[in-house]
Each structure stands twice: as structure tokens, then as C-alpha cells.
Amino acid sequence: MLHCALKVDGVHNTECFSEDNLEKLKEIMYEQKVTSGSYLFWEGDTADKLYFLIQGRIKITKTSDEGKSFILYMYGDGDLFGQLDPFHQSVNSFNAEVMEDSTIGVIQQKDLETLLWQHGDLAIEFMKWMGLMHRMTQTKFRDLMMFGKPGALCSTLIRLSNSFGQSSGSQILITKKLTNSELADMIGATRESVNRMLSDLKKLGVISMENSYIIIENMNYLKNVCQCENCPKDMCRI
Amino acid sequence: MLHCALKVDGVHNTECFSEDNLEKLKEIMYEQKVTSGSYLFWEGDTADKLYFLIQGRIKITKTSDEGKSFILYMYGDGDLFGQLDPFHQSVNSFNAEVMEDSTIGVIQQKDLETLLWQHGDLAIEFMKWMGLMHRMTQTKFRDLMMFGKPGALCSTLIRLSNSFGQSSGSQILITKKLTNSELADMIGATRESVNRMLSDLKKLGVISMENSYIIIENMNYLKNVCQCENCPKDMCRI
């Protein structure tokens, strides 16, 4: 049992929507249960849906010809994701893999378009949300390119703590079990490298493990390695 | 002189706007001349403007504490860029450096917001544009993370050819002089590594140089290295 868990501090990526507008979005979605291991969409599929993750965990991935895979995003309860360009006939460039049995709300592009036409203020919040998501991608891009693999890992741990963290005192527990391989695929490294880097962080007391969950003990150390600028938490996510 | 130049094939990033709406945007911008080496904005500045690059060249960069720099985007004639989230009080995360004397159109956030409120169809095209820019970032991110430095360089050359290419026969001339250091900063590598990789490509006849401009001789080779999926040209940009 996780004796560290007290309160979920992780933020959603829908902070920019008002209650009202989030409600309007919820009215046009239909609920669906999806099972672990299945895919919401594949690269190449027509991108005509938006997804609201009511409960569960979903990752956005890309696989190379040699079978290496890259995890672009990982979403949790309350996150909105999917094709980011409404009104644009296009195709998914990534896969959406269900990591745990999940409940999602599906929004059809057509319905979203209608809603955006009807409610100018929702359209505006939607733009805010799109902008925020883009900045999230940009800052992650920077973190993963500029500070070597250790920097990429530290940035990822910080982002995981913002997305899925529960804090108690100065500790933050990441409430998602992650394998070394998953972490590796998030930063474009190998499992072995991640394993060694995590060992180093453990030796330094920067992180600890409890029950295969990662606990961040020294956030400042992590922030230092990837030159964290204390961006808003709803932007600094995984 | 460039005897290869015949026709500019490079696309802008404003393909998703209709003539009419682009015109409306132009009406609310005011023209400004900026000189090489100056900055349109710095990280930390309030992000309250959108820029239309009428003529010139501007790059979006980030500098690390140790002085390493990373080039996130490079814009040319006809490109629109800047803070991507209207209606959102926020701060730039990157710098915009003027690479050559340029003429830009500046759009104030307030004016843009008014225009978006007034014209639903513009708002929708604006969302399309935001989505397109985000996908551009995502696909570049993937290219730079998944295929090693050679893959990153090949992807960058392809993107440069889409942004700034002029084709004649099967050759494509990149109409922007780039130093090895600039290319290095675009892919998170060192000047020396870029130099060696370019030499290799030259030996293989994949590229050639004329007058310090890069000419792509064998696009298929480049596409192969970074597993190009032939995304639309307005998305596959630098």
C-alpha cells in the first residue's frame, strides 16, 4: 500500500476551460470503455475525434521500422487529447495505446465544430488549450534535446510529478508505475541507460522507490539538471 | 551566382488561410523594419504579439546556461509566427532573433482577439493553423529523437528544402546559407559532427555545395534515413 498518498496534486490539461464550457464539451461526448492494450487510433487513421479521458491511462506513441518505440505523451484522468486541428481533414501521425482499462468520452469532429461555431467563448478557450498543448510540446522538445539523457530523464520525472504526482511533505509520489523501458521510450534512450541513471539518482537520494513507484525526494536536484524555469504546471506535463 | 534557381517551391505556413482572411489579418498589422542581429522578443517577455514575416529570415532559439543554443524554428518570407495562444496571458519561452534585415507585420494580441471574435471563419482557420504548427513541432520532435544525429540532419535538410527550396530538375537548392554551427544548433549536435556528416553525404553524392548553398541531389536517400512518411509539405517544415 502507498502510505505516501495524501492528495492528488497532478493537474489536468484542461485548466483553461471554464466549468460551463467543459460541461458543454461533455454534453457532446459519448462514453466508451476501452481495455488495456487496445488502441484508440493508429497512425494513418483519419483524425476526426477528440478524446476526454474520464478515467484511465493512455499513451501516444510512434514506432520506427526497426521496432523502436517513442512515447510522445502520457495522459491520465481528466485529460483531453487527440487530433489537435479541428476543421482540418487529416490523418493521425501517432498511435494512441490504452495502458490500463479506461473510460473515455469521445467527441466527433463534426459535433465539436458545431459547438465551436455556436459558442465563441468556447472557441477561444479551445484556442488557449491548443496553444498550451503546443507549448508543452515545445518545452519538452527543448528539455529532451538540450541536456543529454540525464537531463531528459530529470525533465521527464518532473513532468510526471506534475501530471501524476501526489505530495506528502517534501516527497512526491508518482502514482503511475513505470517500467525502465517505458521511461526509456519517453526520452529516446535504452532501458539499460535509464536503469543506470535511476540507480545514480537513488544513490544520491534524489529519488527512492516504494513498491515499484517512484518517489521524488529532491526536486531541486532534478530541476537543476534540466535547467527548469518553473513554467506553469499545466504546461510542464508529460 | 546561383544557376540552379528557377522557381521557389518553398511553402509558407499560412496555407490554411483563405485569401480573404489573410487580408483581414494584414489589415490589423503594422509594418516594421528590423535589422540583422536584433531580437523581436526575448524569453521572459510578455507574449502579446503575432508576427507576419513579409520579407526576411527569423529564427526562434533557446540558450542554455553553458551558452549552447538550440534553434527551434527558422522562418522565411510569408510565414506567420509568434505566441501561439491568443487570449492567454503568458510569457515567451524562446527568443526570436533576426537573421537578416527583415520586414515584418506586427499584430497586437488585442487586435487579433477582436478580429477572431468578429469573424468565426477566421477563428476556425486560425485553429487549423495552430493545429498545423503543433503537428509540425511534433513530427520534427519525433525525427530528431528517433533516428540519431544523421537522421536528425537528414530530416532537417528535407524540411529546409520544403521551407526554402528551389528545384531545377531533380536538384533542390536550399536558398538560405547555413553555417555548420547553425545546422548543429538545429539538431542538438556539434559543428564538427555536422561537418563530418555533411562530408559523408557529399561523398555519397546525396548533396552538393554551390557557393556555400546546399543542393540536395538525392532526396530519396535523405527520406530513407529518417523514415520519411511524405507528410504534407506545409507540415514538414523547419
Added chain:
DNA sequence: CAGGCGATGTGATAAAAATCACGCTTTCCC
């Protein structure tokens, strides 16, 4: 409870990329 399997941990080695060093070339500009 035994066997299997996915995950972890770690050494040895190889490959990739950065760093250092330095000479050469091109460009800029006074």
C-alpha cells in the same frame, strides 16, 4: 509450489557523438 515470464541490475564491449587542437579558407570591413 514449480515453471515461466517480464522486469531489473550490472559488467564488458562497441558505437556514436563530443571535445580538443590546430591549420586552412573565406568573408568582412577599414
Added chain:
DNA sequence: GGGAAAGCGTGATTTTTATCACATCGCCTG
């Protein structure tokens, strides 16, 4: 046109990261 500065090219070396190989651990399942 001459000198400085910026950029290029390339060896030698070091650092970083991946690859390979294998032992172990924990947990699920029959």
C-alpha cells in the same frame, strides 16, 4: 588590399550512450 574574424576540415582523444550477455528478482498461473 591587408588583417581580423568567422567559418571549415580533420585528426586524436574522451565522454556518452547503446549493445550484448547474463544473472537475478518478483509475480502470476497452472
